[in-house]
Amino acid sequence: MKLLRAYGWETRKLVRQRRTWMGLAASVLYALAFVIALSLKKHAGIPPDIPLAKQVTRSGVVLPLALLAFATFFGAPVISSLVAGDIVSSEDAHNTLKMILTRSTGRGTIYSAKALAAATYGIMLIAVLFAVSVVASLVSWGLHGVTLVDGRTASGAHALGLVALAYLTYLLPLAVLVAVAFFLSTVTRNSAAAIVGTVIFALAFQGVAALPGLKGAKPYLLPQQFDAWESLFGHGGYSIARAAWTCTLYSLLPLVAGWAVFARRDVAGA
């Protein structure tokens, strides 16, 4: 009950903050910008390594997938950490932890409520990106069937269902970024450091994945999990199950480490 109440207030606080809306607005603009650009340019396309790339202007279900692929490198870390990287450190900025921690709710509940609120924001981001990109794409190119990577065909409705599942799958690696941003927010007590740190973390993982000696480990590294949704479209080499357990592990590590810091932290204030 205490956790629910604290979580309710954490989300309410997020709703009242400008950065929350900035993040959601950024994801709306991101989706619309792609749809408008592709609509305006007759022979425009998207990189061929993105599944179903050639069909992007033939069916409205393809562009939302391209948006997921593009978001991985920079957009997802920045936008997700905008809130997750601030949710603990903003208490430092406002010096409010000393007030919170003298009430009847323990540190564990506060920490959990904040983590849940940050995760909720991540889900909201994906939901908004899905809704805007699907609606705008369908308006532009209609709901038509597509040929999947393995040659199977899918009706428009079936393909749309797969896109929805792809977005749900994308929540797994996004949860890792949220957890890392949350951890950095707890440890650094500085929102900017948490956001930059999350971007560096994501880029560093991309760099590690590109190292030649780590080919065997690549399926277990974070970048691969961002592409796990491609398996839904018949792309071999990816696994949602593997993404589920690796991302759970990658998320738990920073959350537990953050808790170890938060639980023992002296709240001295300014």
Place this chain on the structure above:
Amino acid sequence: MAVVPVEVRGLVKRYGDLVAVDRVDLTVESGDIYGYLGPNGAGKTTTLRMLLGLIRRDGGSVSLYGRDPAAGVEALEHVAGFVESPTFYPYLTGRENLQFYGALDGGADRKRIEDVLEQVGLRERAGDAVGTYSLGMRQRLGIASSLMRSPKLLVLDEPANGLDPAGIRDMRTLIAGLPERGVTVLYSSHLLAEVEEVCNRVAIVNDGRIAFEGRLDALRATFGAGYRIVTGDDARTLAIVSARGVEGHLGDGGVWLDAPQDLVDEITVALGREGIPIRYLAREQRSLEDLFFQLTETA
């Protein structure tokens, strides 16, 4: 044996080599308005932080109604308060901030929130964002958020900070009336006149150590009366006093000393020999401010 609201024994807090709080003992009993006094950097706020479980102690024990705040928020069940200035979310209204803090206490009903807003005179501005509040208004909102918990012990750190004279008077009236409602008050302040007016017990802390702890009237009885000499040269007077083995103190309005009559006679003769004119000499009751400076400057 009744459990006292606050019992602190041998409390220690270190920051590297600096001992911020050095073996502090405090006992606050039910119904007390307990003043915790000390110059800036004496360790008052650090002590209060340990009392509220915000920072870990390096030694000693703290008990709030028999429970250790380091063990969890359960120890704060009957306790409310804040250290330094109370803080709020600037993007939420005053009322929403109270609702939020109330939610962390298990939920506060609307009537209770309106009652405490009324008590601190903030009801009309309760719908405005806290970001638009003055320091004094935030201070009053801090008191409201504490009272909302219906505490048996209220811990306040410089509650008059940022208040205008009328606000200070209102705060004093509010605090003075709390024991009648069963609330014990522990508060730190540098406004000695305020403390003198409302407190029945005080602790004076200096360099992390308690220089005095006890009833205000006991403080006065022990250190309170003394001779005040006003001369043409207070600095030389102090030297003459000290040369006779008497502990003198340069205070507000002359040199203060506590010595037997014959020794005081000897000092006046010596001052005359030195050509230092005596303009005033009388045995007087000393103010808390004078006692405070004596205790903190000689400790």
